[in-house]
Amino acid sequence: MDVVGSEIGQKMRSAIKAKLTELGCYVDDELPDYVMVMVANKRTRAQMEEDLQLFLGDNTELFVNWLHQVLKKLQEVTVTTPLLPDVEIEKDKATT
Template sequence: MEIGTEISRKIRSAIKGKLQELGAYVDEELPDYIMVMVANKKSQDQMTEDLSLFLGNNTIRFTV
């Protein structure tokens, strides 16, 4: 397995774990969406705004 693929898999797994810890609905697309936001260097405020629809009251806890 390519090292970049392995790192991506581990990051995706960590994101899914945090989402589950917050009690958020976790599908395959949300962790990918979050990874794209990080890759695009979105600010914390931008991520908070974009994720509020999905995470509701837990958004701040996720983006801090």
């Protein structure tokens, strides 16, 4: 994994842990890791709700909705943009 991807992963993990704490859920080191694995495996919203119900109880739907909103925002800001043409090459061609 590249440095940027690793940094994003750590920030995601921290955000997940903070949200679980905010919801008053018991948080150990494994639960945020488990959520990250579900994200990496592209589990659906319904699958996540089913898998997390035992841990989060009544907060499951609220947490999964929050998580999917965060993932959607992250996807929107990380969409790659096409490379701009190399201006220096174009400039060199014009002068020769």
